[in-house]
Amino acid sequence: MKTFKMGGVHPEENKISTNAVIEQMPLPTQVAILMNQHLGAPATPIVAKGDKVKVGQLIAEAQAFMCANIHSSVSGTVNKIDVCKDMTGLPKTAIYIDVEGDEWLESIDRTPDVKRECNLEPKEIVAKLKEMGIVGLGGATFPAHIKYSIPEGKKAEYLIINAAECEPYLTSDHRVMIEHAEEVCVGVSILRKALGVPNAYIGIESNKPEPIRVMTEMARQFEGIIVEPLKVKYPQGAEKQLINAITGRKVPSGKLPIDVGCVVSNVGTSFAVYEAVQKNKPLIENILTVTGKKLPSQHNYQVRIGITYNDIIKQAIGELPATTGKVISGGTMMGKAVSNLSAPTTKGAASVLVMDEAEARRAPETNCIRCGKCANACPMGLEPYLFSALVKNNRVEEAQAHNILDCIECGCCFFSCPANKPLTDEIRLGKFKVRAMMAAKK
Amino acid sequence: MILTAVLVLGIIGAIFAIVLYFVAQKFKVVEDPLIDEIAEVLPGANCGGCGKAGCRAMAEAFVKQGNMDGLKCPAGGESVAQKVAALLGCTPEVSEPQVAVVRCNGSCANATAKNKYDGLHDCAFANSVYAGESGCVFGCLGLGNCANACQFGALSIDTETGLPKVDEEKCTACGACVKACPRGIIELRNKGLKNRRVYVACRNKEKGAAARKSCTAACIGCGKCEKTCPFGAIKVENNLAYIDYTLCKMCRKCVAECPTGAIHAVNFPPLPPKKDVAAAPAPAAAAPATPAQQNA
The missing domain is CATH 1.10.15 (3-methyladenine DNA Glycosylase II; Chain A, domain 3)
Known part of the structure; x- marks a missing residue:
């Protein structure tokens, strides 16, 4: 079975919510829709206090280049446009909407039938992605219309769909592939058409036999979709690693996947693309895993964007267990701790992972014993122990010379460190310092 | 045999010595x-x-x-x-001696921890990932970048309050801590007469209610101090008061007026106890009592 060549680890999988069918999360009384839910500049609100909005209505427009449209996920009245603290507690702008009923825009096709034919031209598809505010749902929330506008002089040869779901605990992609296999395949065909590539490869890790079976069967009915089972290894879902696993190509330092002729999208994104292009439905919902070893029940929910983490927890499990140590949005390796549970969810939210006190706490740090496990584990071929020392001593230029900016922050170094050194944190701080230094030089 | 060797080496040595002499003359660096x-x-x-x-x-x-x-x-x-x-051989520029002042009163008691941070022990890192344990985006993170930056041992993190405290004797006002703090909490202020200073120990620019949510001692931007100040030394901007130390005459009227105790007066003798009961609550009376203020 294929996998990427350099580094990688195999954390405990803990996919305990794989059998939980995707449920619809009921509507709350109010949602707060943040203006920066994507990589890049925040969107600009185009509604005002007191305006009536419908589900799917455009409420904030992308005015900068690196930006995405934002649509209302509920119907009701705009309560206010105000500061809202996001899940890290940092103040951001949000549109608060009081929910009244559930009235959708007429243009959105809400029938359950799957529509396979797409007669749009590649340019029209990209325009549609832009209009519908589609962003990458693999974690980075990169605006899709920018990714699928191939810069001049470059040519896409491969479309790679990331269904590796290599992060522990997460099962939303798993469920999407089982329950919406046909829609995903239509979405992939649309993206394939937008790029004009002959083949699309869907990379699925071999610990998901059911999705592999379902997707392989479904892919037979479509032209140019190949399902590629992959050996289980983290971070297979990282774009550079997935490219390496499937095509054998290596993205050079500082370059983008398109430089080696590849475009990578998440399987969740292809589902969103299907809904946007075929059903006219903007990105107003995402699929979240609500999981944790100590939780009474495991869930996968389809959630309207802007519902708070508290609302989701209340609906799914009532209240947090008393021994809760951490709530994480994302997986255990790259997910972010949610320090503010009253924050709304965003387009990029992948899970509500509740970790027990004992599971969540970091073990005490000891001294580096120069074992080199971190360098072995690093999928980018970097030397985390070196960065740790350089960053601590403020030797920022040297850190830059050793390609600290290539770090994808996957957490393999910290995971493999027997001294429990917070290597990933140190490297992130180093990257932060390098960027500050570069900005100062400009 | 020996003579030849001595002669050869001696001549080589002499040639090099002469070359070196001229090179040294030619490339001499004259340093004052x-x-x-x-x-x-x-x-x-x-x-x-x-x-x-x-x-x-x-x-x-x-x-x-x-x-x-x-x-x-x-x-x-x-x-x-x-x-x-x-x-x-010139006259020195006379300047007022300064001292580092910590403009945050988000101690463990005032700004209770709403979550627990266990990431990298570095303020710049914590600041880049989230708001902080108290939820205040402007407050001290207490991880000690300022204390590490201080070359004079004048700054340390108080274990009780979780805030940095400045040793006024040791502080030279070099400004290293000012640069080290990612949230711009530390400011160099004039030492003032008898080391006395009045300053706003808060940087929170949020609206009053939001500021109070994360910290009970936050400046809420009510503007009472600005109105009270007879010297026009206080300005409230973006929901935050700032006292201009060049204008402040240290009358301490603002200290008594501040409803949250965000204004600190340090190194003053304790106020006489028989003062207006309503106007002399926590801030002034408690000033010498809390460690943060004693050492601020």
Whole structure:
């Protein structure tokens, strides 16, 4: 079975919510829709206090280049446009909407039938992605219309769909592939058409036999979709690693996947693309895993964007267990701790992972014993122990010379460190310092 | 045999000596001995407070300029300035001595922790990932970047309050901590008469209610102090008051007026107990009692 060549680890999988069918999360009384839910500049609100909005209505427009449209996920009245603290507690702008009923825009096709034919031209598809505010749902929330506008002089040869779901605990992609296999395949065909590539490869890790079976069967009915089972290894879902696993190509330092002729999208994104292009439905919902070893029940929910983490927890499990140590949005390796549970969810939210006190706490740090496990584990071929020392001593230029900016922050170094050194944190701080230094030089 | 060897080596040695002599003459670097003398006088901590790479670089700058205009060793203070002036033969610039002031009162009691941070022990990192344990985006993170930056051992994190405390004796106002703090909490302020200072110990620019949510001692921008101040030293901007130390006459009317106790008065003798009960609550009365204020 294929996998990427350099580094990688195999954390405990803990996919305990794989059998939980995707449920619809009921509507709350109010949602707060943040203006920066994507990589890049925040969107600009185009509604005002007191305006009536419908589900799917455009409420904030992308005015900068690196930006995405934002649509209302509920119907009701705009309560206010105000500061809202996001899940890290940092103040951001949000549109608060009081929910009244559930009235959708007429243009959105809400029938359950799957529509396979797409007669749009590649340019029209990209325009549609832009209009519908589609962003990458693999974690980075990169605006899709920018990714699928191939810069001049470059040519896409491969479309790679990331269904590796290599992060522990997460099962939303798993469920999407089982329950919406046909829609995903239509979405992939649309993206394939937008790029004009002959083949699309869907990379699925071999610990998901059911999705592999379902997707392989479904892919037979479509032209140019190949399902590629992959050996289980983290971070297979990282774009550079997935490219390496499937095509054998290596993205050079500082370059983008398109430089080696590849475009990578998440399987969740292809589902969103299907809904946007075929059903006219903007990105107003995402699929979240609500999981944790100590939780009474495991869930996968389809959630309207802007519902708070508290609302989701209340609906799914009532209240947090008393021994809760951490709530994480994302997986255990790259997910972010949610320090503010009253924050709304965003387009990029992948899970509500509740970790027990004992599971969540970091073990005490000891001294580096120069074992080199971190360098072995690093999928980018970097030397985390070196960065740790350089960053601590403020030797920022040297850190830059050793390609600290290539770090994808996957957490393999910290995971493999027997001294429990917070290597990933140190490297992130180093990257932060390098960027500050570069900005100062400009 | 031996003679040949001695002769050959001797001649080679002599030739090299002559070459080296001429090279040394040609490429001689004339260095003013004054530089060494001034470098000797400077504190030698290489703190960078003057803006130069270190004390020697500062000494070179002094000599190059020939006077002290615009050059100041904040760490050395008056005594060093006088010594340097004597060596340079000019008059030292007289400047008010300063001290680092921590403008946050988000102690463990005032700004209770709503979550627990266990990431990298570094303020700049914590600041880049989230708001902080109290939820205040402007408050002290208490991870001690300022204390690590201080070359004079004047800053330490108080274990009780979780805030940095400044040792006024040791602080040289070099400004290293000001640069180290990612949230701009530390400010250099004039030491003031008898070391007395009145300042707003808060940086929170949120609206009052939001600010109070994360910290009970936050400045809520109510503007009472601004109205009370007879000298026009206080300005409220973006929901945050700031006292201009050059205008403040230290009457302490604002301290009594502040509803949250965000204004601190340090090194004043305790207020007489028989004051207006309503106007002399926590801030002024408690000022010498809490460790944060004692050491601020």
